[in-house]
Amino acid sequence: MRPFSVILAQQDSQAAKRLAEKLRPEFRSITTAESVNDIRVKVARLRPTLAIVDLELVSYAEVKELCSAFPATAFVGIHRLADEEMWSRALAMGAQDCCAANDVHGILLAADRCASPARVQAAAA
Secondary structure, eight states, X not given: OEEEEEEEEOSSHHHHHHHXXXXXXXXXXXXXXXSHHHHHHHHHHHOOSEEEEETTTSOHHHHHHHHHHOTTSEEEEEETTOOHHHHHHHHHTTOSEEEETTOHXXXXXXXXXXXXXXXXXXXXX
């Protein structure tokens, strides 16, 4: 288990439930968010190490704003049709990675790369 908290925001609530169930054993806690405003509120309140955000729910401009507003949280974009262009755009906006929404292994690899000890401590403080 990774010793940190995660916010998961996905446009499709049923897909979010399925993904959260698959990821739950891997993290200390997972909280879901349903909108960009909900992400902002929950990241500010819970200070997670990682936020997994659906690029169908959150625009690239919003990803950039979230990354700037919450530098202690790593943002990973997900999309049902993730491709190389989405990956490079998401990274250009400050995201740590971009994966297919159903790629649990890829999301976990991104989480491991994003969760430096300093970031985990900053989010926990």
